[in-house]
Amino acid sequence: MPSEAADFRADVLAIAAHRDDVEQTCGGTLLRMAARGLRTAILDLTQGEAGTRGTAAERAREAEEAARVLGVGWRQALDLPDGAVENTLENRMAIVRVLRLLRPRVVILPYWQARHPDHAIAATLGYEACFLSGLKKVDTGALPERSSSVGWNTRTEPHRPFKIVYASLYADVRPSFIVDITPFIEQRHLALMAYRSQYSNQSAGSALFVPEEEIRERAFAEARHYGLLAGVRYGEPFVQKEVGLVDDLTLVPVQSL
Numbered sequence: 001m002p003s004e005a006a007d008f009r010a011d012v013l014a015i016a017a018h019r020d021d022v023e024q025t026c027g028g029t030l031l032r033m034a035a036r037g038l039r040t041a042i043l044d045l046t047q048g049e050a051g052t053r054g055t056a057a058e059r060a061r062e063a064e065e066a067a068r069v070l071g072v073g074w075r076q077a078l079d080l081p082d083g084a085v086e087n088t089l090e091n092r093m094a095i096v097r098v099l100r101l102l103r104p105r106v107v108i109l110p111y112w113q114a115r116h117p118d119h120a121i122a123a124t125l126g127y128e129a130c131f132l133s134g135l136k137k138v139d140t141g142a143l144p145e146r147s148s149s150v151g152w153n154t155r156t157e158p159h160r161p162f163k164i165v166y167a168s169l170y171a172d173v174r175p176s177f178i179v180d181i182t183p184f185i186e187q188r189h190l191a192l193m194a195y196r197s198q199y200s201n202q203s204a205g206s207a208l209f210v211p212e213e214e215i216r217e218r219a220f221a222e223a224r225h226y227g228l229l230a231g232v233r234y235g236e237p238f239v240q241k242e243v244g245l246v247d248d249l250t251l252v253p254v255q256s257l
């Protein structure tokens, strides 16, 4: 797994609460960035032990496979409790270590309002970690290593990402911009389907889970909806807190009428 490479650096790092979140909210964007030659990475905050279907070990294997499908160069999961993600100093520092190791220019976080509390907390936890990561006096070297973090502490110089964007697919909010994922939608779907313990048709939790064909239809319909907002076929929505900056009005995309 390329996730072991200690010298890997990322241009774009997606942070999410659960394995399979990124595949649903910004997997097409990661594919698009990788196709542009950028180095992409994923940090999942939990290991999925609270899920109705499958074990954490199964989900780890599936997450690795999904990472390969998405073409990401690095993927790891922290061991925050699934269903009880909290914004604590220890958890912020665990993310700071990853930020200082990978040194991403762009960080993708979940949108800050969400039905699942883990998603909402991941947004503020991730934001605060990005801030702390840039502070010289925040010293990750002095903290004890986490058991699963071999090699994560080799780079401790401060690093503040340039840009944070929020993947807003799970939220009912008007996006700031859309990423055109039209050429990548099938590949993104393959990445989600790598989570066979979650999404293949089976009896465990069938009252709670929708059938595989329905998942495809929903995912494509949502991508089509966001694509239409931007005048493309399939898209993924993002929110940014900052305003946009324009150089040439004649080059601003998305037609008005």
Ligand SMILES: [Zn+2]
Binding pocket: 017, 018, 021, 116, 119
């Ligand atoms: Zn989730």
